[in-house]
Amino acid sequence: GQNIDQPTEMTATEGAIVQINCTYQTSGFNGLFWYQQHAGEAPTFLSYNVLDGLEEKGRFSSFLSRSKGYSYLLLKELQMKDSASYLCAVSYYGGSQGNLIFGKGTKLSVKP
Amino acid sequence: NAGVMQNPRHLVRRRGQEARLRCSPMKGHSHVYWYRQLPEEGLKFMVYLQKENIIDESGMPKERFSAEFPKEGPSILRIQQVVRGDSAAYFCASSPGQGKAGELFFGEGSRLTVL
Numbered sequence: 001g002q003n004i005d006q007p008t009e010m011t012a013t014e015g016a017i018v019q020i021n022c023t024y025q026t027s028g029f030n031g032l033f034w035y036q037q038h039a040g041e042a043p044t045f046l047s048y049n050v051l052d053g054l055e056e057k058g059r060f061s062s063f064l065s066r067s068k069g070y071s072y073l074l075l076k077e078l079q080m081k082d083s084a085s086y087l088c089a090v091s092y093y094g095g096s097q098g099n100l101i102f103g104k105g106t107k108l109s110v111k112p
Numbered sequence: 113n114a115g116v117m118q119n120p121r122h123l124v125r126r127r128g129q130e131a132r133l134r135c136s137p138m139k140g141h142s143h144v145y146w147y148r149q150l151p152e153e154g155l156k157f158m159v160y161l162q163k164e165n166i167i168d169e170s171g172m173p174k175e176r177f178s179a180e181f182p183k184e185g186p187s188i189l190r191i192q193q194v195v196r197g198d199s200a201a202y203f204c205a206s207s208p209g210q211g212k213a214g215e216l217f218f219g220e221g222s223r224l225t226v227l
Contacts, residue, residue, distance in 0.1 A: 004154070033215070035218075040220075041220055042115075042116070042203070042218040042219055042220045042221065043155070043203070043216075043218045044218070045215050045216065045217070048215060087154065087155065089155075095168075096160050096167055096168035096170075097143065097160065097167075097207070098143060098145040098157075098160050098205065098207060098216055099145075099157045099160060099168055099170070099171070100155075100157060100216070101157075102147075102154035102155040102156070103154050104152070104153060104154040105154060
């Protein structure tokens with residue numbers, strides 16, 4: 001089966017660092033994605049990991065451990081506009097292009 | 113450069129009516145995907161289409177739901193004889209032919225409410 005787990009909600013303070021974890025159990029894992037979704041808006045692509053390690057892109061970094069079935073998204077220097085839901089998604093062999101399995105999302109609230 | 117355009121943004125239907133949701137992909141994109149997001153649930157894949165072809169409909173309910181992406185015009189997701197359980201946000205996404213698998217460009221969604 002395919003399953004993705006991430007915390008439902010998190011709260012952090014402006015200027016701080018927050019780490020959002022994602023664990024997955026997927027047959028034929030073929031890559032992990034993070035998307036950001038502001039309330040009532042479209043999800044937007046943040047990052048893609050297929051090999052173990054850390055991918056850094058500005059204030060956002062994403063880490064993957066394939067052996068542990070684990071990823072995290074790290075957000076540094078938090079800003080109020082980072083308040084959003086963060087969606088972890090995986091692609092898998094046997095699934096067509098664009099057929100991703102999404103977690104339920106982690107709603108991040110950034111407080112002043 | 114317009115992004116993925118969906119309409120209507122909000123649609124209200126009574127049980128038994130039909131709902132038609134439209135999606136115009138980003139310019140230059142030939143692959144379209146439909147996802148459904150139920151309240152408090154994650155996005156669920158429904159269907160993947162290229163022009164005039166359904167590539168993967170493994171996530172589509174067997175009855176009442178259909179999708180098309182004609183040679184000309186937008187992709188359409190059609191729900192016949194809607195029921196209350198169809199109330200959800202329906203997101204369309206597009207991608208170019210080649211690129212990072214799974215890097216999808218989403219529209220802002222169509223929110224269907226069934227009374």
